[in-house]
Amino acid sequence: MTSSTSKTARWPVYLVIGLFILVTIIFIVALALTTETELVVAPTSVAQLTADTYMDKVSVLLQGADAQRGAALVEQFGCTACHREGAVNKIAPSYEGIAARAVTRRPPLTAAAYIYESITNPTAYVVDSFNPAMPQNFAQQLSDRQLGDIIAYLLTPTAH
Numbered sequence: 001m002t003s004s005t006s007k008t009a010r011w012p013v014y015l016v017i018g019l020f021i022l023v024t025i026i027f028i029v030a031l032a033l034t035t036e037t038e039l040v041v042a043p044t045s046v047a048q049l050t051a052d053t054y055m056d057k058v059s060v061l062l063q064g065a066d067a068q069r070g071a072a073l074v075e076q077f078g079c080t081a082c083h084r085e086g087a088v089n090k091i092a093p094s095y096e097g098i099a100a101r102a103v104t105r106r107p108p109l110t111a112a113a114y115i116y117e118s119i120t121n122p123t124a125y126v127v128d129s130f131n132p133a134m135p136q137n138f139a140q141q142l143s144d145r146q147l148g149d150i151i152a153y154l155l156t157p158t159a160h
């Protein structure tokens with residue numbers, strides 16, 4: 001009698017453990033699927049990159065882009081807090097010389113493609129000796145027009 005009572009009392013424990021394992025499996029599968037989709041959107045391995053990567057999108061963004069407006073936007077969106085004022089304390093790389101440097105960062109990406117990737121997917125490539133501290137939601141915050149204007153500005157030799 002005693003033993004049958006304790007058996008009955010134990011089955012909810014097995015049920016909870018079973019459910020826990022099931023939820024864990026579902027979580028892992030979901031995580032694996034998410035990671036796979038991200039890879040398609042943004043190639044992170046250098047082997048996947050070509051000089052054309054992102055360029056379909058970037059050339060559309062740059063059509064009619066205005067570097068002057070871009071100069072105002074990098075202040076409006078707080079980019080310069082890290083990239084101008086913060087550059088002194090090595091919080092972020094300064095924009096000075098970025099137009100020429102960009103093409104050397106992640107070959108074979110073009111300068112424009114590299115800048116586009118840096119803004120929309122900052123962790124794809126992290127500049128040497130800096131932390132991956134750049135906000136990751138600018139792709140959602142910026143309209144295509146604003147993104148194009150900012151890229152045009154950063155491609156100007158006088159960007160700072």
Ligand code: HEC
Nearest residue numbers: 077078079082091092093118122125126127130132133134
């Ligand atoms: C909180 C600080 C911070 C803010 C705000 C920020 N960034 Fe950055 N950004 C960084 C850091 C740190 C790096 C270097 C590490 C890396 O590559 O992710 C970086 C890297 C970059 C690079 C690559 C620079 C290079 O020399 O290769 C570009 C381009 C860039 N950011 C553009 C922007 C733009 C445009 C904005 C605003 C829309 C912005 N960032 C806002 C911190 C910031």
